[in-house]
Amino acid sequence: MRLDDSLKLAGQLLAAHMQTTAVPEDRIAAVLHALHKDVLRIQSGSYAAWQDELPPLDVLDQAEIERITPRSYPPPQHPLAAPxxxxxxxxxxxxxxxxxxxxxxxxxxxxxKSHLLTSHQRMSWAEYLDRHGLPEEYPATSLDHAAKQSASQKSHWASKAKGREGAGDAATTTPEGDDQEKYGLVSPAFGRGAGRDDVDGALGRTG
Known part of the structure; x- marks a missing residue:
């Protein structure tokens, strides 16, 4: 059994143990380490054969421990949380x-979602829905807040759309009168089937 497989199995044993026994949060890593040693001893028939491969507790990856070890939450308090x-x-x-x-x-x-992270041991949204059998579309905010968010997003995109329309209108507007002279616009005939003389005249290259 590879070392990472044995650690995963130890995590599964710890998870099963925590379903019936409360384990203080500061003891989880130590219990996992002890279970890990037992798994290796059972697999090899003798712990001595694995002694050099088992990492000490202080070098176990804490992120890996948290990943494979479920958090222990107290029972829900809301009356509607009953199964x-x-x-x-x-x-x-x-x-x-x-x-x-x-x-x-x-x-x-x-x-x-923010409340779960700050008040309930960083409980994830997926964990919350699973614990209470709620559907994925269950709202994470109050109805008024969701309505305000929706209205704000609609207003934002409407403003952007209006801005794009305004930019398009400005791009297609042709200056008239003095503005044509100011911007030095060439003859409308230029580039649209005009003869060679007209083109040369428009570019100032006659003869």
């Missing part, structure tokens, strides 16, 4: 015009 509550009732009971109620703690917030 027997229908998904439709969860949505109707938590999504409001002025707030979205967090199913983890019951607090009403405007931006739920």
């Amino acid at each position: 027997e509550v229908a998904i439709e009732d969860k949505i109707a009971g938590t999504v409001h015009h002025d707030r979205v109620e967090c199913l983890e703690c019951g607090k009403g917030v405007t931006l739920l």
Whole structure:
């Protein structure tokens, strides 16, 4: 068994262990390290055969530990987070015009994703939806905030479109009268089937 495979298996064992046993956050790395040693010992029949290959705890990649080790969250506090509550009732009971109620703690917030990151151990949006059986289209913001965002985006793109139209009109406008003399416009006949004499005259190259 390769070292990275054994570490992955140790992470899976730790995840299963944490489903039934609370592990303090500052002890997760140490427990994972102990499980990793056990996996290698069982695989080889003797831990001594793997002693040189097992990295010490202080050089284990912390990012890898976090990736393969699920976070341990406390039970949800919102009454609608109970498993027997229908998904439709969860949505109707938590999504409001002025707030979205967090199913983890019951607090009403405007931006739920930010609330999860700052108040619930950096819980990801995918984890939240999975924990509560919510669909992917479940709103992460209050209805009023979502409406304001939509209106702002529409206004932004409308302004850009209007600006492009204005630029197009200006580009196709032909100066008249004194402006033609000011900008030195050549004869309209130039380049549109004019004879050689007309072209030479327009360019100032006669004879």
